[in-house]
Amino acid sequence: MTQTALIRPAWTPATIALMVLGFMVFWPLGLAMLAYIIWGDRLDTFKADVNRATDDLASSFRKKSGHGTYASSGNAAFDDWRDNELSRLDEERKKLDEMRTEFDQHMRDLRMARDRQEFEQFMADRQARQSKTKKGRSVPEIDG
Template sequence: MTQSALIRPAWTPATIALMVLGFMVFWPLGLAMLAYIIWGERLDAFKADVNRATDQFAGSFRKSTGGMRGTSSGNAAFDEWRDAELARLDEERRKLDEMRREFDDHMRDLRKARDRKEFDQFMAAREASQARTRKGGSVPEIDG
């Protein structure tokens, strides 16, 4: 197979230079380049094998179109119990999510109230400071 790419898994001047540069900059880069030069030809076959295995693994989940509820254990009583438990857990999850939303709303209201109180205190202090400035005719000095 004739390859004309500059960087290919072979002992070319470019790959050797990149390997040496990789070792000089950060040794794992040089090691990775060395591995690519030596085993790079097998990379396409390895990638195809990994993709095929991943597709088969994911396909096994797609066959059961409902997760655990779509699969049958072969025991009707167990399947009925499992479905009832999963429904109960779904309801508990829904309740917990609702409680979380309510708590988040409560915390947001508390933060708003605290911010409003702090802002009102700031405005009162600012108005008092401005009133003193207008009364005294000069800017008050701040000790610091």
């Protein structure tokens, strides 16, 4: 998911409009959009957890069957080599999954930093406007 996506799990004008439209058309659509706004950033983590659980389940079945999903070739040296290579590839896949998780966290941190910076800029602009308005509306003193 890119940082400039129009529809992302955040309170953007587009997502709010889609949520309101969803409630007007059919209330479960609005509810689904609200859930996406609130919990959408957790979808990647959820998918990774489901994939990991599925992989673990599949590997447990392979381990129970002996030499993985492949039947014995009849050559013990080849079977050992194949099992070692499959184990090595599985370790590489796990490393890639960990790197992907770290990268996803990095992207979430960058998005949060960008949102924080935009908010701070908004607050600074707002404060500058308010102070400018207060200076322009100086109350004249009443002589009595």
